[in-house]
Amino acid sequence: MEFKVRDITLADRGSIQIEWASKHMPVVNIIGNEFEKLKPLRNIRIAAVLHVTKETAVLIKTLIRGGAEVWLAASNPMSTQDDVAAALARDGVHVFAWKGETQEEYFWAINKVAECEPHIVIDDGGDLHVYLHTQKVDIATKVYGGTEETTTGVLRLKAMEKDGILRYPVIAVNNALTKYLFDNRYGTGQSTVDGILRATNMLLAGKTVVVAGYGWVGRGIAWRIRGMGARVIVTEVNPIRALEAVMDGFDVMKMDRAAEVGDIFITATGNIDVITKDHYLKMKNGVILANSGHFDVEVSVKDLDSIATSKRELRECVTEYTLPNGRRLYLLGKGRLVNLVCAEGHPSEVMDMSFANQALSVKYIVERYTSLKKKVYDVPIELDMEVAELKLKSMNIEIDRLTESQRKYIESWSL
Ligand code: NAD
Ligand code: ADE
Numbered sequence: 001m002e003f004k005v006r007d008i009t010l011a012d013r014g015s016i017q018i019e020w021a022s023k024h025m026p027v028v029n030i031i032g033n034e035f036e037k038l039k040p041l042r043n044i045r046i047a048a049v050l051h052v053t054k055e056t057a058v059l060i061k062t063l064i065r066g067g068a069e070v071w072l073a074a075s076n077p078m079s080t081q082d083d084v085a086a087a088l089a090r091d092g093v094h095v096f097a098w099k100g101e102t103q104e105e106y107f108w109a110i111n112k113v114a115e116c117e118p119h120i121v122i123d124d125g126g127d128l129h130v131y132l133h134t135q136k137v138d139i140a141t142k143v144y145g146g147t148e149e150t151t152t153g154v155l156r157l158k159a160m161e162k163d164g165i166l167r168y169p170v171i172a173v174n175n176a177l178t179k180y181l182f183d184n185r186y187g188t189g190q191s192t193v194d195g196i197l198r199a200t201n202m203l204l205a206g207k208t209v210v211v212a213g214y215g216w217v218g219r220g221i222a223w224r225i226r227g228m229g230a231r232v233i234v235t236e237v238n239p240i241r242a243l244e245a246v247m248d249g250f251d252v253m254k255m256d257r258a259a260e261v262g263d264i265f266i267t268a269t270g271n272i273d274v275i276t277k278d279h280y281l282k283m284k285n286g287v288i289l290a291n292s293g294h295f296d297v298e299v300s301v302k303d304l305d306s307i308a309t310s311k312r313e314l315r316e317c318v319t320e321y322t323l324p325n326g327r328r329l330y331l332l333g334k335g336r337l338v339n340l341v342c343a344e345g346h347p348s349e350v351m352d353m354s355f356a357n358q359a360l361s362v363k364y365i366v367e368r369y370t371s372l373k374k375k376v377y378d379v380p381i382e383l384d385m386e387v388a389e390l391k392l393k394s395m396n397i398e399i400d401r402l403t404e405s406q407r408k409y410i411e412s413w414s415l
Helices: 008-023 026-038 054-065 082-090 103-114 127-135 151-162 177-200 216-227 239-247 255-261 277-282 301-307 348-371 381-394 404-411
Strands: 045-050 069-074 094-096 120-123 145-148 170-172 208-212 231-235 264-267 287-291 310-315 318-322 328-332 376-378
Touching: 008 054, 008 082, 008 348, 026 054, 026 348, 026 381, 045 054, 045 103, 045 127, 054 069, 054 082, 054 348, 069 103, 082 094, 094 103, 103 127, 120 127, 120 348, 127 151, 145 151, 145 348, 151 170, 151 376, 170 348, 177 216, 177 264, 177 287, 177 328, 177 348, 177 381, 208 216, 208 255, 216 231, 216 239, 231 255, 255 277, 277 301, 301 328, 348 381
Parallel strands: 045 069, 045 120, 069 094, 120 145, 145 170, 170 376, 208 231, 208 264, 264 287, 287 328
Antiparallel strands: 310 318, 318 328
């Protein structure tokens, strides 16, 4: 069995991390028990490119319980938890991932999983889908279907669909209500704060924090940070979302102005060049720069590198840049996902819902791929509801049910 991890002797430690995550992922475990009985993924090869975390390990083990064979690579060169990767390798997963991959190694690992000739492709960010469609077209044409975990990946897949080049159906797991309302908002909200605090141990109370993007991720971050006593400024390009931020009580302004007053900047837009050279030159001495969007293109590292007179690694996860004006700026996690690079990513409780959607979507594709079109589908609402029901049940929360007369009333139009 082939694998490549940082250090296989970390496996014992990784197994304990996975056990800890599993205790907080009851919905995935219920699905896993069902999978174990019915084996819906028997003889299915799955290629997965996900952040290799303890929560991902719980998902992978669930797919294996369902009968699948899994190949796994990282969806970010810096997000792998090496102990978890080691534990998975020891347990028979073909895992090719370690923290601190070069760009070349990152794509080497993606190539390794692509070459398993998968029936199902699970991706976070779209790199595996794009790789298959551009470098391994013969393999892509034989794929039954795929799933996509994050907003940026869904946007890329929709662009592929629009260009008419999509070779297999994909379920946009990100777009499930039980995914983005919880994972993107509460998961990223909390874990982004966690990443910034682990990297800097700074006090947030009294600071001015600029959050770029008021989508699901941005609003989660803004609300959490405000809760810790910071003044929060939001920047946006969408007038409706900007208005929402205003009415949620945040200051809203252009990045040009925010650059002059912020102490901490966090990007969450899924877009490029949100903070660039001109902004850096306006910033105060000591500013912290962090990104929670999928790719490391939001806080322009290229611009920082091009204007800095010197640069040094100050502490784990913190790079100090000295500018020509003598001011120093501090970049966290090299501009990559701060919550996964400087902390452990989302808590297991929210990944429980995201990965329940993944597991159910994979089963859905295996059962129906012959009738699906080569397009991007939302997670069927009945699966989304099932995840919500199971999650509530696991929390011992009961809710009211519509009576027959209530159902009739809300479904009728007569007086
Ligand atoms: P979203 O589409 O809901 O929100 C993005 C927002 O950014 C939009 O409101 C958009 O108008 C705004 N925006 C775009 N360009 C901008 C600019 N130049 N300046 C200011 N605002 C701008 O997306 P989302 O679900 O919030 O996801 C955002 C990013 O976070 C994506 O890249 C997504 O893949 C990623 N993500 C990361 C994690 C994580 O663990 N760190 C988790 C989920 C999603
Ligand atoms: N994305 C954000 N947090 C994550 C986690 N804990 N595991 C896998 N993917 C993630």
